Amino acid sequence: MDSREDDGGEPLSRMAEWRDVTPLPQDDGPNPVVPIAYKEEFRETMDYFRAIYKADERSPRALRLTRRAIHLNPGNYTVWHFRRLVLEALNADLDEELDFLQRIANSNSKNYQHHRRWVVERLGANARAKELNLIKKILSIDAKNYHAWSHRQWVLQALGGWEDELDYCQQLLEEDIFNNSAWNQFSARHDFT
Amino acid sequence: MATREWNPLDFDIGEEEDEEGTASQSSISPPLPYFDRDRHVAFLEMMYNLMPHHYQSQEINRLTLAFFTISGLHLLRALDRVDKDRVADWVLSFQAHPRSRAQLKNGQFYGFHGSRTSQFPPDGNGVSARNAGHLASTYCALAILKTVGFNLLTIDKESILISLRNLQQPDGSFMPVDVGAETDLRFVYCAAAICFMLEDWSGMDREKAKEYILKCQSYDGGFGLMPGLESHGGGTYCAVASLRLMGYIEDDLLSKTVTSSVINVPLLLDWCMQRQAIDGGFQGRANKPSDTCYAFWIGAVLRILGGYKFIDKIALHRFLLTCQSEFGGFSKYPGDLPDIYHAYYGYTAFSLLEEPGLNPLCAELGMTDLTAIGII
Numbered sequence: 078m079d080s081r082e083d084d085g086g087e088p089l090s091r092m093a094e095w096r097d098v099t100p101l102p103q104d105d106g107p108n109p110v111v112p113i114a115y116k117e118e119f120r121e122t123m124d125y126f127r128a129i130y131k132a133d134e135r136s137p138r139a140l141r142l143t144r145r146a147i148h149l150n151p152g153n154y155t156v157w158h159f160r161r162l163v164l165e166a167l168n169a170d171l172d173e174e175l176d177f178l179q180r181i182a183n184s185n186s187k188n189y190q191h192h193r194r195w196v197v198e199r200l201g202a203n204a205r206a207k208e209l210n211l212i213k214k215i216l217s218i219d220a221k222n223y224h225a226w227s228h229r230q231w232v233l234q235a236l237g238g239w240e241d242e243l244d245y246c247q248q249l250l251e252e253d254i255f256n257n258s259a260w261n262q263f264s265a266r267h268d269f270t
Numbered sequence: 271m272a273t274r275e276w277n278p279l280d281f282d283i284g285e286e287e288d289e290e291g292t293a294s295q296s297s298i299s300p301p302l303p304y305f306d307r308d309r310h311v312a313f314l315e316m317m318y319n320l321m322p323h324h325y326q327s328q329e330i331n332r333l334t335l336a337f338f339t340i341s342g343l344h345l346l347r348a349l350d351r352v353d354k355d356r357v358a359d360w361v362l363s364f365q366a367h368p369r370s371r372a373q374l375k376n377g378q379f380y381g382f383h384g385s386r387t388s389q390f391p392p393d394g395n396g397v398s399a400r401n402a403g404h405l406a407s408t409y410c411a412l413a414i415l416k417t418v419g420f421n422l423l424t425i426d427k428e429s430i431l432i433s434l435r436n437l438q439q440p441d442g443s444f445m446p447v448d449v450g451a452e453t454d455l456r457f458v459y460c461a462a463a464i465c466f467m468l469e470d471w472s473g474m475d476r477e478k479a480k481e482y483i484l485k486c487q488s489y490d491g492g493f494g495l496m497p498g499l500e501s502h503g504g505g506t507y508c509a510v511a512s513l514r515l516m517g518y519i520e521d522d523l524l525s526k527t528v529t530s531s532v533i534n535v536p537l538l539l540d541w542c543m544q545r546q547a548i549d550g551g552f553q554g555r556a557n558k559p560s561d562t563c564y565a566f567w568i569g570a571v572l573r574i575l576g577g578y579k580f581i582d583k584i585a586l587h588r589f590l591l592t593c594q595s596e597f598g599g600f601s602k603y604p605g606d607l608p609d610i611y612h613a614y615y616g617y618t619a620f621s622l623l624e625e626p627g628l629n630p631l632c633a634e635l636g637m638t639d640l641t642a643i644g645i646i
Binding site for chain 1: 363397450
């Protein structure tokens with residue numbers, strides 16, 4: 078995808094591109110429990126997402142919309158699933174998708190673990206170095222991040238690379254001998270290889 | 271409620287952001303020396319009526335938010351604040367219904383949605399015809415229905431159980447939703463709890479699930495969320511509670527003369543006991559800061575095994591009070607702002623400590639004993 082992915086965050090109702098779409102409001106029912114005081118941006122984005130999803134529109138603007146929705150509720154697996162369908166329909170460049178995921182990767186990364194794996198599986202061995210390096214970057218900020226370690230084990234299992242892992246663990250333990258995640262990785266290396 | 275922006279945590283187990291704990295942003299008043307039930311009830315009532323916009327990122331887990339709120343009120347013996355019929359109707363509106371029996375084998379899960387954002391009329395075209403029932407939402411839905419006294423025999427449990435099998439993987443683990451997501455112990459637990467509450471194990475292959483769980487026990491006795499992963503409080507709870515619900519470990523195991531067990535119990539016990547830190551709180555993993563919720567995740571494991579009596583209850587009580595918020599609820603770390611997840615697990619932790627005025631807890635289901643047994 079190109080840089081137009083980032084549409085500036087303008088309200089959708091004011092964008093010419095979305096004029097033909099009628100947003101679909103959430104039907105919470107007559108007596109909702111634990112209603113949430115949604116901000117307007119959230120409400121609007123999800124109303125448009127609902128409309129596009131119901132129409133099953135797999136277009137470039139749909140892809141951009143999923144990005145907005147992901148930003149507002151990164152745990153929403155329906156949005157992620159739809160994004161995958163759109164990526165496939167558009168025959169999108171998955172290297173760019175990986176770059177996109179890298180840009181938005183932060184401590185919330187666990188929400189798109191599955192989506193990330195879906196992309197990496199399709200890119201295959203070529204993605205290995207990139208993934209392992211990205212995980213190293215995350216661990217350099219948060220050396221015990223559980224989901225980063227989980228993803229790291231998955232990459233090593235799926236794409237190989239265990240032979241270099243001993244050095245990496247040793248390095249981490251030199252930085253912090255109490256890093257239990259690194260100790261665990263030592264043991265996992267032994268179990269998996 | 272403070273106006274500072276804060277990020278409510280995700281409610282999946284394993285959320286360990288804020289590694290070092292944020293500096294206190296709330297007032298500097300010292301923690302109350304007692305469990306402030308009235309303030310907690312007010313906190314939950316507020317959530318029941320309207321959750322602050324910060325929770326919008328949790329919309330997908332709306333039923334989970336409702337579970338914490340309603341079961342929380344029940345723990346605090348304040349369920350009268352809830353309109354039970356209204357709650358039951360609302361929860362039931364999230365159930366995914368197949369249009370025919372044949373659909374039950376189409377790979378999708380006809381449980382409950384967690385939110386309207388994943389719920390679309392099934393007669394739509396294309397992707398929206400695809401249902402997205404979710405395991406965790408189904409667990410929460412059934413738990414809420416039981417809590418408000420709804421008779422589970424009247425729901426379409428057959429659809430749930432038959433289609434539940436679609437989510438079990440060849441290695442025994444469970445996917446939470448058919449459109450694809452992580453498989454790990456959390457969802458094995460949800461599946462086991464669902465079958466247990468529906469009193470029907472046809473929904474899963476227990477043996478395979480047990481095999482997967484055993485592969486998750488780490489060299490140090492705790493359980494990781496997946497095989498090979500670091501021992502974790504949430505993973506350990508899911509493992510032990512699942513085995514208990516499925517009938518693979520007896521009640522109060524430690525008091526019996528058992529020569530063998532499916533899991534390495536002494537090592538597990540040792541791991542659990544080591545998780546109580548110097549500050550009295552429980553950590554989720556070795557050498558991590560103490561966090562309110564692990565007083566439940568690990569405390570409940572000890573309760574199930576019959577080893578809760580070994581912990582330092584006074585120190586734990588003291589630690590938990592430093593996480594009690596003046597706004598009601600509990601925070602992850604001392605002095606932080608509260609969130610509904612840590613509030614709920616703070617209440618369950620106090621129930622394990624047998625705090626007066628709280629309902630007793632069913633450790634393996636994570637809800638009141640009364641609900642588990644079926645007494646309204």
